[in-house]
């Protein structure tokens with residue numbers, strides 16, 4: 001394997017993981033960030049994001065002299081053969097991806113890139129961005145390659161080192177092969193394609209995942225109405241290999257730093273070529289509806305939300321991360337607070353104050369005097385709470401488990417009423433009649 005000199009610009013979830021993993025594959029990697037505080041912490045070996053194995057890989061890379069950190073992109077790229085752009089592309093005006101950081105860095109590095117360097121866009125960017133970056137660089141000798149990233153937060157290192165596939169797209173096949181060669185040691189299936197296709201793969205994949213989740217959340221609603229159990233339905237569906245078993249767990253809506261912004265950006269990409277992507281717009285609307293459905297369920301349990309005390313278990317957008325960006329838990333909490341509920345929340349990985357709620361560092365403090373408890377993030381620790389103690393602390397007796405995560409027997413034994421998603425009819429949905437008429441038909 002060729003050892004390459006690599007620069008990684010942006011040391012967030014994707015950049016730091018990319019840098020540390022490429023160093024672990026033997027490359028020499030310099031990571032740059034505009035945030036001097038972050039760089040100084042990384043230089044001191046401090047990794048602030050919750051990613052299993054990442055701090056260890058960073059330490060190994062630094063100790064081996066293969067991984068270093070610098071403030072600003074120019075210094076990092078001056079000596080690089082390959083430059084990875086791992087910059088934020090947040091939701092901008094009207095839902096389109098904001099390419100400000102990508103464009104700023106392209107302008108910043110164009111004069112200092114070594115001859116023949118390859119610039120790799122790992123950020124999630126709309127179709128045409130590689131071409132746009134190439135134009136901004138204005139360097140005939142520098143090729144631009146799209147290499148979208150598919151890692152998940154909470155399992156970033158494992159996903160990076162054991163990917164289902166690596167996608168490399170460029171209109172310069174030689175540059176694409178140079179980038180693909182960096183990952184040879186991973187032994188992963190590698191798909192080479194043109195730049196536009198690679199850019200679209202990323203959005204197509206994330207939007208498909210979002211669609212799958214909205215679909216299953218809609219199925220969960222149907223289950224409640226017809227008296228079916230969503231766990232049985234998804235088990236039966238998921239065993240069909242064409243459907244697959246993953247991404248079939250209903251929840252309080254999907255969120256996180258990417259699915260929401262990427263679905264909106266894809267609607268805008270379609271708009272820009274005159275296509276109304278109705279399926280995707282419905283996917284997004286179904287997600288908002290799911291959040292409202294959770295609020296409706298809580299309201300139904302307590303009568304009125306005005307002045308109701310609600311214990312909130314979980315704030316992160318999923319278990320295994322301390323990332324709160326676009327968390328459905330926060331969206332639901334905000335809707336509850338808007339209706340006048342008094343929220344006391346606990347998340348094992350969140351200890352900072354948040355607007356509209358009191359954040360406490362103990363789950364039992366969150367449920368104390370609660371008229372109802374709502375579980376929004378599927379942290380394993382919530383499964384093993386002392387439910388007898390919870391029941392004795394609560395003012396009411398209902399726990400709404402929006403992840404179908406808790407052990408029904410444990411709650412029943414404690415005298416609590418457990419509500420879930422897609423597994424028992426609500427009082428306003430009498431199903432006996434429906435089952436009867438179906439049987440008679």
Ligand SMILES: NC(=O)C1=CN([C@@H]2O[C@H](COP(=O)(O)OP(=O)(O)OC[C@H]3O[C@@H](n4cnc5c(N)ncnc54)[C@H](O)[C@@H]3O)[C@@H](O)[C@H]2O)C=CC1
Pocket residue numbers: 009010011012013014015032033034035038072073086087088089101104105122123124125149150151152153257258
């Ligand atoms: N978070 C995730 O799980 C995944 C994210 N992506 C995509 O990767 C890209 C990066 O995402 P994250 O790593 O989550 O973002 P992040 O917000 O965690 O990190 C971005 C980093 O870039 C730095 N930065 C911003 N402007 C800069 C500049 N001008 N020069 C140098 N550094 C600068 C920021 O200080 C920050 O440290 C986005 O396009 C995202 O959609 C793709 C796959 C997974």
Ligand SMILES: O=C(O)[C@H]1O[C@H](OP(=O)(O)OP(=O)(O)OC[C@H]2O[C@@H](n3ccc(=O)[nH]c3=O)[C@H](O)[C@@H]2O)[C@H](O)[C@@H](O)[C@@H]1O
Pocket residue numbers: 124149150151152153154206209213246247248249250251252253254255256257258259317318319328
């Ligand atoms: O582009 C990105 O940033 C990444 O976005 C997602 O990864 P991530 O945001 O880490 O989160 P997921 O694990 O996909 O979960 C997204 C949301 O869906 C929810 N979800 C997931 C799975 C499921 O069965 N049910 C469910 O409600 C989660 O709770 C969470 O709110 C994709 O899974 C990654 O492949 C992609 O690289």
